[in-house]
Amino acid sequence: MEINQDTRGRPDRGGNLVSRRWLLGASAGAFLAVGCKEESQGSRPDSEKKTEAEDAPQNRAAVVGPSGVLGANFNEDPTRVDKAALKALGATWVRGFVLMDTIKDGTDPLRQQAIRKLLELREQGFGTILALKFQFSKKGQTVPSPTGEEMKAELAAVDEVLRAVLDKVDILTVGNEPFLETHEEERLTKLNPFYQEVAKHVIAYRKKQFPDGCRTHLYMGALNHLDDPEMISDATRDWIEFVNETPQLDGLDIHPHVTSAQAAQKYLDYVLPRLDDDKKFLVTEFSLVNHYEKQMTQTIPADFVDAYEEDLDITRETKVWQLLKLAEEQPFTQKQWNDFLRMSSWFESHKHFMRDEARKYRETDQLAVATYGVMQGKAMVTGIDEDKKPWMLNTLYVPLTVQHEGGELPHNYTVFDDFTSLQREQDRLPVHPTKAHV
Numbered sequence: 367m368e369i370n371q372d373t374r375g376r377p378d379r380g381g382n383l384v385s386r387r388w389l390l391g392a393s394a395g396a397f398l399a400v401g402c403k404e405e406s407q408g409s410r411p412d413s414e415k416k417t418e419a420e421d422a423p424q425n426r427a428a429v430v431g432p433s434g435v436l437g438a439n440f441n442e443d444p445t446r447v448d449k450a451a452l453k454a455l456g457a458t459w460v461r462g463f464v465l466m467d468t469i470k471d472g473t474d475p476l477r478q479q480a481i482r483k484l485l486e487l488r489e490q491g492f493g494t495i496l497a498l499k500f501q502f503s504k505k506g507q508t509v510p511s512p513t514g515e516e517m518k519a520e521l522a523a524v525d526e527v528l529r530a531v532l533d534k535v536d537i538l539t540v541g542n543e544p545f546l547e548t549h550e551e552e553r554l555t556k557l558n559p560f561y562q563e564v565a566k567h568v569i570a571y572r573k574k575q576f577p578d579g580c581r582t583h584l585y586m587g588a589l590n591h592l593d594d595p596e597m598i599s600d601a602t603r604d605w606i607e608f609v610n611e612t613p614q615l616d617g618l619d620i621h622p623h624v625t626s627a628q629a630a631q632k633y634l635d636y637v638l639p640r641l642d643d644d645k646k647f648l649v650t651e652f653s654l655v656n657h658y659e660k661q662m663t664q665t666i667p668a669d670f671v672d673a674y675e676e677d678l679d680i681t682r683e684t685k686v687w688q689l690l691k692l693a694e695e696q697p698f699t700q701k702q703w704n705d706f707l708r709m710s711s712w713f714e715s716h717k718h719f720m721r722d723e724a725r726k727y728r729e730t731d732q733l734a735v736a737t738y739g740v741m742q743g744k745a746m747v748t749g750i751d752e753d754k755k756p757w758m759l760n761t762l763y764v765p766l767t768v769q770h771e772g773g774e775l776p777h778n779y780t781v782f783d784d785f786t787s788l789q790r791e792q793d794r795l796p797v798h799p800t801k802a803h804v
Contacts, residue, residue, distance in 0.1 A: 426560025
């Protein structure tokens with residue numbers, strides 16, 4: 367990633383940008399601190415050094431925490447996500463979220479499908495990320511006051527989840543997409559106090575239950591729509607500042623669902639200058655879904671009609687959304703699906719978006735884990751019309767729009783191969799994280 371010499375500096379507490387030289391100096395200081403720590407091990411007993419040396423190969427990635435990993439995301443629906451599907455991708459990290467309302471309503475966390483799947487995959491050696499999704503954007507809902515009675519119910523639900531997952535999942539994020547899951551009028555007033563209270567509660571719970579350290583590292587949930595100036599406010603700045611000021615938090619998440627690579631870049635341009643160097647970021651969701659959404663009322667490619675007019679009963683007047691609906695009702699062959707996307711200039715011209723963004727995130731040296739949508743879910747293909755957001759175009763596997771012709775589940779055009787090509791040997795190592803700072 368190119369660094370703007372004038373603007374890449376981190377703002378100080380007064381909002382002024384610190385120079386790039388300051389950043390380099392801070393990075394060098396961090397490196398020296400790590401070096402001193404390593405050298406101090408020379409005074410340890412030989413038996414202890416031997417144990418560490420023996421463990422080093424399998425723990426190398428974990429000692430420094432995940433860095434630049436590209437994993438798979440299933441959100442709330444883990445259907446068809448299993449060891450075989452992940453192994454075919456080369457993926458070693460998996461992310462999902464739990465709807466906290468379901469826990470408040472009495473669902474046992476160990477029976478909740480996302481948690482159950484993550485714990486199952488964790489036992490099979492995968493790195494795991496769980497997000498706590500609070501939903502306050504529905505009509506009649508409001509964000510609880512940290513000192514109110516409603517907060518007690520929220521924290522009781524949090525405790526239920528913590529009992530099930532702490533020291534098991536590798537990363538827990540406090541919130542999913544808080545700014546989208548809160549009414550606009552409450553973002554500046556109620557959002558940060560609530561999520562900060564939850565984070566403090568989780569930190570205190572972890573310290574009490576695991577005083578000697580805990581496998582689970584903590585991040586704050588995702589910032590959204592940072593490409594839209596109207597979504598940037600004191601609240602988004604406070605979100606980052608809280609992360610910087612809380613040593614028990616490793617970083618924060620971002621979700622660049624955008625119309626272009628240029629729009630995605632605005633997320634990094636906003637977050638990185640404000641995020642301290644010793645913090646990392648997650649990108650547990652990212653896509654071009656907003657770009658694809660704009661194409662739903664366009665007609666499908668003439669070349670595709672010429673090739674498949676009789677087989678699929680389509681015409682030159684068929685709209686993109688109508689073709690996707692047809693694919694859901696009568697799944698295409700793999701060749702038909704690939705040809706549709708390849709012949710659609712709006713897809714073909716952006717076919718390596720996922721690959722290019724993942725590389726860009728890695729180049730920052732502050733990425734912990736990015737995860738990309740792994741599997742089409744039922745909700746993605748239910749009720750397809752011209753207003754349906756086309757999430758079904760943003761997954762690595764496409765089992766609900768493409769025929770399963772034996773062997774592996776059907777792959778999405780280009781993105782599946784790009785994903786597998788980005789998997790690295792250091793990310794394939796068994797996950798044995800060191801204890802998180804409590």
